[in-house]
Amino acid sequence: MKKPILAAALFAAMAAFGGNAVLADDHAAGAIKYRQTVMKSIGDHMGGISMVMKGETEVEDIGLHVGEHAKGINASATLIAGAFKAKVDDPSGSTEAKPEIWSDWDGFVKAAEKLEATSAALAEAAATGDKDAMGAALKEVGGSCGGCHKEFRQKKS
Ligand code: HEC
Numbered sequence: 001m002k003k004p005i006l007a008a009a010l011f012a013a014m015a016a017f018g019g020n021a022v023l024a025d026d027h028a029a030g031a032i033k034y035r036q037t038v039m040k041s042i043g044d045h046m047g048g049i050s051m052v053m054k055g056e057t058e059v060e061d062i063g064l065h066v067g068e069h070a071k072g073i074n075a076s077a078t079l080i081a082g083a084f085k086a087k088v089d090d091p092s093g094s095t096e097a098k099p100e101i102w103s104d105w106d107g108f109v110k111a112a113e114k115l116e117a118t119s120a121a122l123a124e125a126a127a128t129g130d131k132d133a134m135g136a137a138l139k140e141v142g143g144s145c146g147g148c149h150k151e152f153r154q155k156k157s
Contacts, residue, residue, distance in 0.1 A: 028088035032095050035083040042076045042115075045069040046145070049122075049138060053131075066134050067126030073141065074119040080112035101152045111148035118144045 049069045051057050059065050087102040101108045118140040125137040149155070 025091065028090065029092065031083075031086045031088045032090055032092075032097075035080075035097070036095075038076050038079050038083045042073050042145075045072040045076070046141070053135065053138065061129075062131065063126045063129035063134070066138075067123050070119050070122040070126055070141070074116060074123060077112055077115040077119055080115070081109050084108065096153050096156055098152050098154050104151075108148070108152055111144070111152065114147065115141070115144040 046069075049066050052059055052062055052065045052069075084097065084101055118137070122134065122137040122141050125133040
């Protein structure tokens with residue numbers, strides 16, 4: 001009774017393997033686009049925080065807006081490791097990811113965890129409504145972005 005199951009499993013594995021070969025380029029493009037999308041969401045939340053903190057827009061409850069953006073950063077930060085894990089070729093040359101991400105994977109994950117911690121601290125500071133506390137916590141978040149980008153991102157001009 002086990003044989004048909006084994007044959008089916010083998011067939012599924014072969015189909016998956018063949019499919020991967022054909023779709024390798026699409027898969028790589030998707031992986032790169034996805035990790036950039038995760039980063040862009042973080043960047044957009046940072047942009048929102050900056051606007052609110054600088055008073056470029058008037059919102060009634062600054063703490064609410066800063067706090068929810070901080071939570072958004074925190075949620076995306078938890079996705080960084082998973083989004084970057086696959087080391088894929090980039091024939092289109094669109095990525096700004098440095099190879100050090102995969103040669104120093106532990107260091108990269110640590111940098112992502114640092115952003116998780118600092119964005120959580122910013123959300124806590126925002127809950128107090130104290131703008132000075134938010135400013136100080138925001139600086140730490142910015143430091144987490146810069147710390148990782150310095151090591152692991154090669155910005156294209
Ligand atoms: C753990 C490392 C890490 C942390 C932390 C990090 N980044 Fe990034 N970021 C990257 C890497 C790597 C890229 C390049 C990704 C690529 O092009 O494949 C990138 C790209 C970006 C991009 C460009 C996205 C695009 O559209 O291509 C923005 C914007 C960005 N990061 C903003 C931020 C901000 C703001 C923070 C902090 C709140 C932050 N990042 C924290 C590693 C990180």
